[in-house]
Amino acid sequence: MPVSSFTDEDRRVVYRAIRTRRDVRSHFLETPIPDEVLARLLYAAHHAPSVGLMQPWEFIIIRDRTVRNEIFANFQRSNIEAAQRYSNDRRSLYDTLKLQAILDAPINLCITCNQTVDRGAGLGRQSMPETAVYSTVCAVQNLWLAARTEGIGVGWVSILDPAELAPTLKLPENVIPIAYLCVGYVSEFADRPDLEVKGWEQPAPIADLIHFDTYGKVDKPQAMHLLRSLTDDRIVGSDA
Amino acid sequence: MPVSSFTDEDRRVVYRAIRTRRDVRSHFLETPIPDEVLARLLYAAHHAPSVGLMQPWEFIIIRDRTVRNEIFANFQRSNIEAAQRYSNDRRSLYDTLKLQAILDAPINLCITCNQTVDRGAGLGRQSMPETAVYSTVCAVQNLWLAARTEGIGVGWVSILDPAELAPTLKLPENVIPIAYLCVGYVSEFADRPDLEVKGWEQPAPIADLIHFDTYGKVDKPQAMHLLRSLTDDRIVGSDA
Numbered sequence: 053m054p055v056s057s058f059t060d061e062d063r064r065v066v067y068r069a070i071r072t073r074r075d076v077r078s079h080f081l082e083t084p085i086p087d088e089v090l091a092r093l094l095y096a097a098h099h100a101p102s103v104g105l106m107q108p109w110e111f112i113i114i115r116d117r118t119v120r121n122e123i124f125a126n127f128q129r130s131n132i133e134a135a136q137r138y139s140n141d142r143r144s145l146y147d148t149l150k151l152q153a154i155l156d157a158p159i160n161l162c163i164t165c166n167q168t169v170d171r172g173a174g175l176g177r178q179s180m181p182e183t184a185v186y187s188t189v190c191a192v193q194n195l196w197l198a199a200r201t202e203g204i205g206v207g208w209v210s211i212l213d214p215a216e217l218a219p220t221l222k223l224p225e226n227v228i229p230i231a232y233l234c235v236g237y238v239s240e241f242a243d244r245p246d247l248e249v250k251g252w253e254q255p256a257p258i259a260d261l262i263h264f265d266t267y268g269k270v271d272k273p274q275a276m277h278l279l280r281s282l283t284d285d286r287i288v289g290s291d292a
Numbered sequence: 293m294p295v296s297s298f299t300d301e302d303r304r305v306v307y308r309a310i311r312t313r314r315d316v317r318s319h320f321l322e323t324p325i326p327d328e329v330l331a332r333l334l335y336a337a338h339h340a341p342s343v344g345l346m347q348p349w350e351f352i353i354i355r356d357r358t359v360r361n362e363i364f365a366n367f368q369r370s371n372i373e374a375a376q377r378y379s380n381d382r383r384s385l386y387d388t389l390k391l392q393a394i395l396d397a398p399i400n401l402c403i404t405c406n407q408t409v410d411r412g413a414g415l416g417r418q419s420m421p422e423t424a425v426y427s428t429v430c431a432v433q434n435l436w437l438a439a440r441t442e443g444i445g446v447g448w449v450s451i452l453d454p455a456e457l458a459p460t461l462k463l464p465e466n467v468i469p470i471a472y473l474c475v476g477y478v479s480e481f482a483d484r485p486d487l488e489v490k491g492w493e494q495p496a497p498i499a500d501l502i503h504f505d506t507y508g509k510v511d512k513p514q515a516m517h518l519l520r521s522l523t524d525d526r527i528v529g530s531d532a
Contacts, residue, residue, distance in 0.1 A: 055443055055478065055479060055480055055481065056441070056442065056443025057308075057312075058305070058308075058309070058440075058441040058442075058443070062305045062308075062441060063438075063441045063442065065298070065302045065305045065306060066305060066306055066309050066437060066438060066441045067332065067335075067336065067438065068297075068298075068302075069298070069306050070336050070339050070434050070437075070438065071339055072297075073339075073341070075341050087517070087518050087519075087520070087521065088521035088525065090518065091518055091519045091520075091521055091522050091525070092307065092522075092525060092527060092528050094498055094502070094519070095307075095498065095519075095522055095525075095528050096307065096310050096528075098498045098501070099310050099311055099313075100433070101313070101315050101433075101436070101448065103448075103450050104487065104492070104493065105485055105487040105488060105492065105493040105494075105495065106493070107495065107496050107501070109501065110501045110502070110503060110507070111501055111502050111503065112503040112504070112505070112506065112507055113502065113503070113504055113505070114505050114506075115504075115505065116505040116506075119505050119506060130418075130419045133418065133419075134415075134416075134418045134419065137414060137418065138413075142413065146415070149415075151416070164507065171493055171496060172487075172492075172493050173378075173382065173492070173493065174377060175374075175386070175389075175487070175492065175493075176374075176391070176450040176451055177450070178370075178373065178374045178377065178451070179370045179373075179374065179450065179451055179452055179453050179454070180450040180451075180452065180454060182425075183448075183450045185422075185426075186425075186429045186432075186470065186471070189426045189429035189430060189433070190429060190432070190433040190436075192426075192430070193340065193341075193429070193430040193433035193434060194310050194433065194437075196341065196430075197306060197310075197434075197437065198303075198306060198307065198310065200298075201296070201298040201302060201303045201306045202296065202298070202303065203295055203296025203298070208341065208343075208423075210343050210416040210417070210419065210420040210423045211416055211418070211419055211420075212419055212420065213419050214419070214420060220506075221506050221507050222506040222507045222508055222509075223507045224507070224508075227507060230426065231426070238295065239295060240295055241295065245345055247344065247345040247412075247415070248345060252344070252345065252412075252413070252415065253344065253345040253346070253411055253412050253413065253415075254345075255345065255347065256347050256411060258334055258335065258338045261338070261347070261349065261350045261351055262334070262350070262351050262353065263350060263351065263352040263353070264352070264353055264355075265352070265353070265354055265355065265356040265359050266352065266354075266356075266359060266460075266461050266462040267350070267352055267404065267461050267462045267463050267464070267467060268462055268464075269462075277327070278327050278330065278331055278353075279327075279331045279334070280327070280331075281327065281328035281331055282331050282332075282335055285328065285331070285332060285335075287332060288332050288335050288336075
């Protein structure tokens with residue numbers, strides 16, 4: 053018999069966390085995050101899966117203004133470069149986007165990956181060494197979902213030059229920064245992703261992304277049939 | 293005022309999914325996964341964050357035995373090579389580990405990353421192009437947590453040669469396999485990770501992985517203080 057200790061109501065809660073999680077760059081409040089709440093977020097991250105149980109993640113909790121100013125300057129330089137890729141309307145739109153909250157959020161959190169940690173004795177890492185990094189990303193997503201339930205916004209800043217980030221955060225060579233996060237209570241969570249609302253991009257229909265048995269075997273009618281219940285699924289919620 | 297539409301009880305549910313999620317290689321049942329449940333899992337994955345809203349993930353749902361036999365052979369070859377790294381007791385222990393369920397699980401699911409998808413117009417990918425891959429891993433973790441609440445086990449197989457996986461799954465050059473997952477209802481979820489139970493590895497204490505402001509600023513007393521509530525936290529649950 054299949055086991056599950058989760059009820060339909062429980063499932064609704066988890067899908068709601070998944071559905072309403074946002075990449076947050078605005079509406080951060082100065083409200084400090086109590087130790088017990090930050091501890092729970094770290095607990096969530098630390099309970100991610102990891103290849104060989106290597107747990108390659110580490111957490112740098114950044115409150116210091118000098119460090120954050122340096123990282124903000126890194127963002128500014130990287131963003132000027134990134135913006136040059138766009139022209140005309142795209143460029144104007146790009147310039148209106150808020151892409152970080154380094155100085156606004158009460159806490160910055162850098163989640164790193166120690167690629168040479170002994171833990172796990174290399175299990176599962178020989179044919180796919182990149183799984184160390186993947187494990188760390190799983191930790192990020194755990195933290196992100198936990199944060200959503202705590203009313204805490206998380207924004208992942210990727211417009212940063214990692215080569216500059218390393219000396220700022222004093223990272224040794226074997227430790228790479230995976231996610232630079234702005235973290236704090238927020239006054240609201242947007243209904244839809246900012247980039248969708250602003251018209252930067254529209255989400256893809258799931259049916260377009262499903263293949264059967266091998267890649268390229270896209271069978272839209274079969275995919276639509278598989279997904280037919282989503283339009284009225286009482287468990288994932290109303291906007292499916 | 294901070295907002296949160298989640299109650300303490302809701303938070304408990306989400307932390308419970310995080311705490312009890314397992315990398316599953318045993319106890320798979322033949323019970324088919326109904327379309328509506330598989331649809332919800334894909335929905336969860338598709339609601340992951342992605343840089344620039346690029347949604348680079350795609351899903352190959354693999355039921356075909358020929359494809360799975362080929363991947364199982366890939367695993368066997370890769371595993372013989374991987375096992376050679378170990379000797380003596382470590383090797384004996386390694387040989388007792390079940391590291392895949394390619395043929396046992398009713399469904400295999402390969403989550404891929406299309407690194408050249410136009411969606412997102414490159415936003416956030418210039419200084420950190422690897423964020424496309426990271427977004428895909430976030431999708432994997434969303435699916436994994438949703439599966440746990442559905443009573444569905446997920447096992448991530450990383451002992452596979454990606455160079456051989458690509459032709460088996462007919463992946464074009466710009467699409468890389470991120471996670472090869474065995475997915476199905478299970479008769480039980482282990483209390484602790486298999487690798488811990490078998491004595492392969494012990495989990496690290498979270499306090500050892502926390503740095504303040506910069507890397508290397510490990511302050512164990514301060515970290516222990518930050519985490520002090522976890523031993524008796526009513527929200528993350530009893531085993532914290």
